[in-house]
Amino acid sequence: xxxxxxxxxxxxxxxxxxxxxxxxxxxxxxxxxxxxxxxxxxxxxxxxxxxxxxxxxxxxxxxxxxxxxxxxxxxxxxxxxxxxxxxxxxxxxxxxxxxxxxxxxxxxxxxxxxxxxxxxxxxxxxxxxxxxxxxxxxxxxxxxxxxxxxxxxxxxxxxxxxxxxxxxxxxxxxxxxxxxxxxxxxxxxxxxxxxxxxxxxxxxxxxxxxxxxxxxxxxxxxxxxxxxxxxxxxxxxxxxxxxxxxxxxxxxxxxxxxxxxxxxxxxxxxxxxxxxxxxxxxxxxxxxxxxxxxxxxxxxxxxxxxxxxxxxxxxxxxxxxxxxxxxxxxxxxxxxxxxxxxxxxxxxxxxxxxxxxxxxxxxxxxxxxxxxxxxxxxxxxxxxxxxxxxxxxxxxxxxxxxxxxxxxxxxxxxxxxxxxxxxxxxxxxxxxxxxxxxxxxxxxxxxxxxxxxxxxxxxxxxxxxxxxxxxxxxxxxxxxxxxxxxxxxxxxxxxxxxxxxxxxxxxxxxxxxxxxxxxxxxxxxxxxxxxxxxxxxxxxxxxxxxxxxxxxxxxxxxxxxxxxxxxxxxxxxxxxxxxxxxxxxxxxxxxxxxxxxxxxxxxxxxxxxxxxxxxxxxxxxxxxxxxxxxxxxxxxxxxxxxxxxxxxxxxxxxxxxxxxxxxxxxxxxx
Numbered sequence: 001x002x003x004x005x006x007x008x009x010x011x012x013x014x015x016x017x018x019x020x021x022x023x024x025x026x027x028x029x030x031x032x033x034x035x036x037x038x039x040x041x042x043x044x045x046x047x048x049x050x051x052x053x054x055x056x057x058x059x060x061x062x063x064x065x066x067x068x069x070x071x072x073x074x075x076x077x078x079x080x081x082x083x084x085x086x087x088x089x090x091x092x093x094x095x096x097x098x099x100x101x102x103x104x105x106x107x108x109x110x111x112x113x114x115x116x117x118x119x120x121x122x123x124x125x126x127x128x129x130x131x132x133x134x135x136x137x138x139x140x141x142x143x144x145x146x147x148x149x150x151x152x153x154x155x156x157x158x159x160x161x162x163x164x165x166x167x168x169x170x171x172x173x174x175x176x177x178x179x180x181x182x183x184x185x186x187x188x189x190x191x192x193x194x195x196x197x198x199x200x201x202x203x204x205x206x207x208x209x210x211x212x213x214x215x216x217x218x219x220x221x222x223x224x225x226x227x228x229x230x231x232x233x234x235x236x237x238x239x240x241x242x243x244x245x246x247x248x249x250x251x252x253x254x255x256x257x258x259x260x261x262x263x264x265x266x267x268x269x270x271x272x273x274x275x276x277x278x279x280x281x282x283x284x285x286x287x288x289x290x291x292x293x294x295x296x297x298x299x300x301x302x303x304x305x306x307x308x309x310x311x312x313x314x315x316x317x318x319x320x321x322x323x324x325x326x327x328x329x330x331x332x333x334x335x336x337x338x339x340x341x342x343x344x345x346x347x348x349x350x351x352x353x354x355x356x357x358x359x360x361x362x363x364x365x366x367x368x369x370x371x372x373x374x375x376x377x378x379x380x381x382x383x384x385x386x387x388x389x390x391x392x393x394x395x396x397x398x399x400x401x402x403x404x405x406x407x408x409x410x411x412x413x414x415x416x417x418x419x420x421x422x423x424x425x426x427x428x429x430x431x432x433x434x435x436x437x438x439x440x441x442x443x444x445x446x447x448x449x450x451x452x453x454x455x456x457x458x459x460x461x462x463x464x465x466x467x468x469x470x471x472x473x474x475x476x477x478x479x480x481x482x483x484x485x486x487x488x489x490x491x492x493x494x495x496x497x498x499x500x501x502x503x504x505x506x507x508x509x510x511x512x513x514x515x516x517x518x519x520x521x522x523x524x525x526x527x528x529x530x531x532x533x534x535x536x537x538x539x540x541x542x543x544x545x546x547x548x549x550x551x552x553x554x555x556x557x558x559x560x561x562x563x564x565x566x567x568x569x570x571x572x573x574x575x576x577x578x579x580x581x582x583x584x585x586x587x588x589x590x591x592x593x594x595x596x597x598x599x600x601x602x603x604x605x606x607x608x609x610x611x612x613x614x615x616x617x618x619x620x621x622x623x624x625x626x627x628x629x630x631x632x633x634x635x636x637x638x639x640x641x642x643x644x645x646x647x648x649x650x651x652x653x654x655x656x657x658x659x660x661x662x663x664x665x666x667x668x669x670x
Contacts, residue, residue, distance in 0.1 A: 035395060035437050036445040036490035038501060039127055040292065042134035044399050044435025044447050046071070046144075046484050046503055048539060048553075050126045053154070056581075056594055056626035058637040058664035059163050059171055062115045062126075066146075067577040067600060069128045070537035070553040071505065075570060076116075077650040078254040079657045080169055080194040081222040085112035088130050089507050090533030090559050090571050091143030091480070095455055099137060099147045100245060102335065103276050103303045110458020115146075117247050117272055121161075121173060121188065122228040124151045130537075131482050131505065132433040132451025135383035135401040136337060138351040140431035142453035142480040142509060150230045150243050153177035153184035157670040161190075163637075165662030168195025182234040189227040196220025196254070200655035217655070219252035219264040237285040245274045254654060255317060266317055269310040276303035291339070301335040314365075324364035331357045347385040349401075354378050359459040373459045377407045395439040405429045407456050411463055425462055425473050429454045443491035453480040461513055461525045472525050475513060482507035498542035506534040514609075531568055533559040549596075552578040566611045572603035591628040598622050607653060618648035635666040 034040060039047035048069045057064065063074040063084045075093055076084040085093035093112035098105040105113050120126070127147040133139050137147065159175040175188035198217050226247040233240045249270040255261050278301040283294040291297050307329040316322045333355035341347050357375040383401035390396065410424040435449040457475040464471035486503025512529035535557035542550045554576045559568040581596035599621045607613035624639035638661070645658040 035439045036443050036488045043397055043437040044449050045134050046130040048128045052120050052123055052125055056637050058639040058662040060120055062118055062120045065120050065126055068551050068553050070539040070555050071130045078654055079196045079198055079220050081116050084115045086146055088143035089505055090557050095143035097139045097141040097145045100274055102301055119226055123148045125149045131484055132449050135349055135381045138353050138379055138381055140403050140454055142455055151186055152230050153179040153186040155179050155670050160667045163664030166660035167198045185231045187229040191225050194222045198657040217254055218262055220254045222251035224249035237281055239280045239288055241278045243276045247272045264317055265314055267312045271308040274305040295341040297339040299337045303333050305331045322365045326362040328360045345388045349383045351381040373411050375409045379405045393441050397437045399435040401433045403431045427456050429477055444489045446487055448485035450483040470524050476511045476527050478511050480509045495545045500540045502538045504536050508532045530562040533557055549581045564609055569606045569609055572605040574603040576601045589630050591632055593627050595625045618646050620646045633668050637664040
């Protein structure tokens with residue numbers, strides 16, 4: 001309670017005032033500071049925004065960035081480059097929509113997006129919208145939206161980054177950018193290798209006492225290359241942009257704890273590409289960064305994406321059967337969105353998206369395969385933004401919205417052995433949201449929302465995989481109803497500035513899809529589960545005198561699977577993260593030095609729906625330092641992760657890496 005009281009004191013202290021400003025376009029104007037919120041898109045959204053420019057953590061990964069987001073739970077496996085997904089407010093990882101800018105990345109086969117394939121150095125900021133997301137994103141996800149905004153040119157510069165660390169980790173990156181009056185261009189390329197041979201302990205004699213023995217993780221090596229290009233051109237009143245993103249990865253698969261072996265033939269490969277072109281027009285020829293000042297806005301986006309994943313397990317070391325799989329997912333989409341100011345107190349936003357997806361699973365060792373499936377979808381969403389004042393200080397905003405998605409899924413190719421399957425399915429999936437915000441005083445606001453969410457059955461859910469999973473075309477979509485209410489503070493008082501929030505939330509999920517073993521020794525998806533989650537989430541991002549910084553995220557959550565009367569697995573009741581840092585200026589040629597310590601706590605949870613396999617609580621601590629010189633032209637970052645070697649285990653009970661050290665050197669020329 002003391003900690004909660006202290007947090008509330010910080011929130012009340014952060015009071016910001018509106019100030020006059022010069023409009024970039026037109027005459028002098030008084031621009032009101034937005035209502036305090038975690039995102040500029042929508043003050044009624046439960047959002048957290050994290051800037052990624054010049055973060056001091058050496059060889060940082062995207063899931064480490066997300067530690068600063070309340071209500072978010074990262075699910076990672078094995079070591080560096082292991083599959084990593086994001087769960088929001090206790091929903092499944094598949095219930096989180098991942099977007100690159102305004103383009104969804106969620107794959108057509110319905111699986112969660114692997115965040116380890118999206119390194120943070122490709123992006124300039126991360127936005128996480130928990131619960132119902134702003135209608136501009138066009139998503140109706142049950143858990144929420146993770147939005148990764150591609151890095152753009154902020155200056156004309158060249159950059160080189162190199163680093164290495166424990167367990168044979170090495171990374172090198174090159175970047176270049178040009179920032180002109182009407183044209184900007186940024187590109188970055190990187191190559192990463194990890195040996196992954198970290199120490200572990202396994203039980204070599206599970207039926208006898210004293211079987212715990214030290215080993216070294218095997219077959220966890222990884223080699224990947226990634227890159228991004230982002231170009232923007234001002235042409236009259238329009239802003240044209242092009243984004244190209246790619247990643248190629250190859251490596252091994254760490255063996256299960258119960259099947260540890262010093263040698264393994266299992267391999268994995270992953271190829272991801274995304275190309276998007278967009279054109280945006282704003283009233284007065286404003287750039288997209290000033291969209292909130294424009295009376296109207298129109299956006300057109302076209303994108304093409306490919307996601308190809310291959311797995312080779314010729315000796316069935318990781319499953320019941322041998323596998324040589326190659327799954328290719330393609331997605332092409334067209335998006336049109338616009339905002340129009342209808343009156344001084346009312347704006348309207350409309351979003352329309354059409355997409356075509358294909359899913360081509362292949363298994364060279366399977367007796368039968370299902371061939372290619374396709375999915376066509378259309379989304380239409382409409383939102384009204386009502387806003388005004390009660391007096392000189394109290395402002396309010398109300399955002400009702402409705403969205404509908406129509407999905408046509410079908411097996412486009414029938415292979416021998418699958419003629420008995422139903423080959424098509426059409427779903428109409430409506431969702432709605434009502435968000436509200438009330439600014440009590442400048443810089444402090446109450447905000448809340450009520451939203452419904454939906455997830456359509458995936459290709460694998462509907463049509464199976466031709467091997468261990470048999471499809472079920474009678475599945476109903478998973479649905480949810482949720483809401484939240486909280487207080488947000490953002491601004492400056494004296495030498496203290498930053499952001500703080502405290503919220504309560506609840507989420508009811510029904511018709512959840514679970515896989516049930518059949519008499520034919522196969523797994524069949526069925527709508528058998530109903531569950532709820534509820535909790536409290538809080539976060540801070542504060543700086544004092546631009547010297548001392550504090551970032552924290554706390555989540556307390558209760559959950560229950562109503563079909564089993566048990567807590568949902570992989571939902572620890574309490575998770576917390578905090579980082580304290582200090583930065584000091586130095587005389588030339590040095591520029592500054594900073595040091596930080598952080599800590600992460602994850603409470604006990606369960607590995608199974610029956611709650612019979614506990615995953616123990618774990619606390620990890622880290623420390624790091626950064627030194628820059630020659631006005632930031634040279635910077636050295638060092639980090640020690642898991643300082644006390646707490647380790648822990650992933651969702652498959654495989655040991656996670658323990659203590660590790662990393663060093664990164666950055667060179668920049670402007």
